[in-house]
Amino acid sequence: MSPQAQAPAQPQANTPSPPKAARRANGRPSTRTMLVALGLLVIASVVAGIVSGSTTVLIQALVTGLLTGGVYSLIAMGLTLVYGVLHVINFANGALVAVAMFVSYAAVNALGLHPYVALIVTVPVMALIGAGIQAGLLNPIMRSPIHTQLLITIGVALALESLLLIIAGPNPKSVSLPGDFGVEIFGASVSVSRIYAFVGALVLVALLWIVLQKTRMGTAIRSVAASPEGARLVGINVKRIYIITFALGASAAGAAGTLVAPFTTIEPTAGATFNLTAFVVVVLGGMGNVPGALVGGLIVGLTEQLGGLILPGQSPLLAVFVVFLLVLFAKPQGIFGRSS
Amino acid sequence: MSFSTKTVRQPEPAAATGTLISRRVSSSNHTWNLVLVGAVLVLGIVLPFILPAAELGIAMRILIFALMGVGWNMMSGFGGMFSFGHAAFFGIGAYTTAFLLVEVGLTPWLGMIVGMVISAAAAVGISYLALRYQLRGAYYALSTFAFAEMLRLFVIGNESLNKTVGFTVPVMFGDNWGMFQFRAGSPVYFWIGTAMLVIVMLFCIWFLRSRAGRFSIATRDDELAASAVGIPTLRYKLTLVAISAAITALAGALYLQFYMFIDPDLAFGATVSNNAIITAVVGGVGTLWGPVLGAVIVAPLSDLVTELLRHPPEWLSFLEGLDGLDILVYAVVLIAFVLLLPKGIVGTFLGRRKK
Amino acid sequence: MALLEITGLSKSFRGLQALKNVTISVDEGEILGIIGSNGAGKTTLFNCITGAFAPDTGTVKLGGEDITGKKMHTLAQRGLVRTFQLMRPFGTLSTIDNVTIAVQSRGVRPESKARDEATMILARTGLDGWADATSGSLPTAVQKRLELARALAMNPHVLLLDEVLAGLVPSEREPVLELLESLRKNDGVTMVFIEHIMAAVRRLSDRVVMMDQGAVLAQGDVDEVLANPDVVAAYLGKEYGDAA
Numbered sequence: 001m002s003p004q005a006q007a008p009a010q011p012q013a014n015t016p017s018p019p020k021a022a023r024r025a026n027g028r029p030s031t032r033t034m035l036v037a038l039g040l041l042v043i044a045s046v047v048a049g050i051v052s053g054s055t056t057v058l059i060q061a062l063v064t065g066l067l068t069g070g071v072y073s074l075i076a077m078g079l080t081l082v083y084g085v086l087h088v089i090n091f092a093n094g095a096l097v098a099v100a101m102f103v104s105y106a107a108v109n110a111l112g113l114h115p116y117v118a119l120i121v122t123v124p125v126m127a128l129i130g131a132g133i134q135a136g137l138l139n140p141i142m143r144s145p146i147h148t149q150l151l152i153t154i155g156v157a158l159a160l161e162s163l164l165l166i167i168a169g170p171n172p173k174s175v176s177l178p179g180d181f182g183v184e185i186f187g188a189s190v191s192v193s194r195i196y197a198f199v200g201a202l203v204l205v206a207l208l209w210i211v212l213q214k215t216r217m218g219t220a221i222r223s224v225a226a227s228p229e230g231a232r233l234v235g236i237n238v239k240r241i242y243i244i245t246f247a248l249g250a251s252a253a254g255a256a257g258t259l260v261a262p263f264t265t266i267e268p269t270a271g272a273t274f275n276l277t278a279f280v281v282v283v284l285g286g287m288g289n290v291p292g293a294l295v296g297g298l299i300v301g302l303t304e305q306l307g308g309l310i311l312p313g314q315s316p317l318l319a320v321f322v323v324f325l326l327v328l329f330a331k332p333q334g335i336f337g338r339s340s
Numbered sequence: 341m342s343f344s345t346k347t348v349r350q351p352e353p354a355a356a357t358g359t360l361i362s363r364r365v366s367s368s369n370h371t372w373n374l375v376l377v378g379a380v381l382v383l384g385i386v387l388p389f390i391l392p393a394a395e396l397g398i399a400m401r402i403l404i405f406a407l408m409g410v411g412w413n414m415m416s417g418f419g420g421m422f423s424f425g426h427a428a429f430f431g432i433g434a435y436t437t438a439f440l441l442v443e444v445g446l447t448p449w450l451g452m453i454v455g456m457v458i459s460a461a462a463a464v465g466i467s468y469l470a471l472r473y474q475l476r477g478a479y480y481a482l483s484t485f486a487f488a489e490m491l492r493l494f495v496i497g498n499e500s501l502n503k504t505v506g507f508t509v510p511v512m513f514g515d516n517w518g519m520f521q522f523r524a525g526s527p528v529y530f531w532i533g534t535a536m537l538v539i540v541m542l543f544c545i546w547f548l549r550s551r552a553g554r555f556s557i558a559t560r561d562d563e564l565a566a567s568a569v570g571i572p573t574l575r576y577k578l579t580l581v582a583i584s585a586a587i588t589a590l591a592g593a594l595y596l597q598f599y600m601f602i603d604p605d606l607a608f609g610a611t612v613s614n615n616a617i618i619t620a621v622v623g624g625v626g627t628l629w630g631p632v633l634g635a636v637i638v639a640p641l642s643d644l645v646t647e648l649l650r651h652p653p654e655w656l657s658f659l660e661g662l663d664g665l666d667i668l669v670y671a672v673v674l675i676a677f678v679l680l681l682p683k684g685i686v687g688t689f690l691g692r693r694k695k
Numbered sequence: 696m697a698l699l700e701i702t703g704l705s706k707s708f709r710g711l712q713a714l715k716n717v718t719i720s721v722d723e724g725e726i727l728g729i730i731g732s733n734g735a736g737k738t739t740l741f742n743c744i745t746g747a748f749a750p751d752t753g754t755v756k757l758g759g760e761d762i763t764g765k766k767m768h769t770l771a772q773r774g775l776v777r778t779f780q781l782m783r784p785f786g787t788l789s790t791i792d793n794v795t796i797a798v799q800s801r802g803v804r805p806e807s808k809a810r811d812e813a814t815m816i817l818a819r820t821g822l823d824g825w826a827d828a829t830s831g832s833l834p835t836a837v838q839k840r841l842e843l844a845r846a847l848a849m850n851p852h853v854l855l856l857d858e859v860l861a862g863l864v865p866s867e868r869e870p871v872l873e874l875l876e877s878l879r880k881n882d883g884v885t886m887v888f889i890e891h892i893m894a895a896v897r898r899l900s901d902r903v904v905m906m907d908q909g910a911v912l913a914q915g916d917v918d919e920v921l922a923n924p925d926v927v928a929a930y931l932g933k934e935y936g937d938a939a
Contacts, residue, residue: 555796558793562784564747565845569768569845569848571796
């Protein structure tokens, strides 16, 4: 097929995608980018250490940064998966996390479940919600220009947030982990629930990775991500894959919500804050790249903490956003590049 | 053999499902546009005499939404560069005017001009970067969103901009034309707002018919083809962006002077960006009057819902006191229009009329 | 000195070598045909010449001046004009508006004068019946002519045509061919055109270049090139080889 090489200077998007076997190893970060990123982090840590004047503070920042970063990765998993396959930025991802937190809360309070056991309830519920959103609202417009789809996800985000507000009221709720206690790591104190969340992030990445690489459904998903038309030609029901993917993404958001519930304020607007960091994570790690989201999350977590030290008084998120815009312009494929 | 010149009536091909941008620029509707501007002017002058003072607040909100929507539409609808963070320009307009008024004592009349200039400059700056680095699609959308958020966070952390406290316009007695302040509830605010909208509409009508405007629309329709016919597309895209930002900044300044207060969320919050989008989507993206009609529908919505929640009729009594219903209504309206009436009201109407 | 000199042009996209060391020269007033199967790099060549993107290596010279990598709109203003394989009308605008904009882009003022010139171009390309129709909803063959009309509106010195006959039935092709011939004869336009229809290539071209997999396989007289065994192999190979 003649390459649609009509568009100027983003020819990558228009060349015919080479057969999967011949596809180069993208999804692997170039050594140079990794080194640059690592180098910048080291420099930032040193500067933070100097500005704050105390190694204890620095270590606390690094540890908190890594753990919070794990949480960010968790929340961004679903987002990056959905983008990788549907090429839609799900603005409703944060709201889905918030919904999951409320479902968790309900499960814990109504059924007396342990907060982590609540996963058995939240994950299927969120999967259903996700499937419903994709099937009902997004599938009909998948061929429309991207902004149409983004608008729908914005609408869904608003709808979910307002529904939470209507049903649960504005007062923040909380879920506590029985037996939550503080722990010392390298002289920094953290609550063990955060460590669980961090571990949860790793487990989730591993799970998603296995599903995508080793199962038939995962292969189908990856085929659709690489080329919807090609997938259609080999008999894959693309619309169904879209639904499954969105459901998976929503479940990931669901798992994230349940895992962070013990140490996060549960309120209808919690979603919005999660959104922002998740976007940054996804761009940093490479849109559609699941392991990339893990690394991206850690970087964002660290940037936030270090930024807070280097620029005291400013919202630490500002540092994150500056980095975000820089990455968007400098290397929008992120550290890992496109979908793995 | 020469070319056949018969005009065979071809059926209009099915528009791509969900395409928001209206297909035909009403180039032949110049007279109608001027008539409508006249109508807005007349309506604006007369309205304060018919409406009870309490409703004037809603009317002002319609004007502000209209300005925001028209501004947004210039860049996103006529320019095809969808902005998800237009609050950035609204906020710059409001904050610049507020800062200059409160800290320097500069009259808002000049302050808003400064605000418009800064807003346009910021817009051109960020858009130039985005276009030069060829951000496309989702990346571009995210960058607009991130820019607005960044400004919000920056203001929140900035001492000289009063952090989360924001700015309050100092109250003056009676009517003060020089400082753009009038008695509370004075219709003069509305008349000035109407004048602003009229001027903006006239400008847009003129611009879109001008050479620059046509080149911009051609660029929107097909950027590569526009380059191929010698149009320096970057220049025209940036022009549209600047115009868009300036108009939106004006809306911000108007907001400040009417409500006498601004803070980071009211200025740069996602709600502001969403309002601009919903207004244009409902009315018709890429149409001249779409955002104005959209404003008439969307702006009073929140007030209507609040009213409904306070005194619901019998059969809706369960709604009483429900928080958040207004946002839900917005969400449903947005989704419904995007899915069912993607061209908006004016867009669909114009599309039907051509047949 | 040739009017258009392409020397050693190479371009690759993410490991895919689209152009390999392409060297072609076109003399003033000449009509050069470019043939080759799909994926041979013909459109990429046009893109590199006209500034859609810059080549990796090599130069493009117009009238002796190096124009490599210059922006497309600058080159269009200089008279290096191209059409597109897939039609790209300004869809929301009418046919005559499409052409008027191109005329205006050259600097013709006021709008009425530009419009008059556009009307003449529409007549020349047989589009006058479609003047006020929305260009986005025109039938394919008419859109193709609009591409050509818009290109003519730029007063081209060198015209690059990308499969201008594709999608036209034989009866529609004749007027286009006549128009191109008159362009060369009466207006002295130099042309490079990508084409698959051999009859048209034979009729119009002074010389022909055959491209395959990004490289120039053969160039010269039409019959010579078409008799070249490598050329034959490339064509037949493409036809039968992939299925094997």
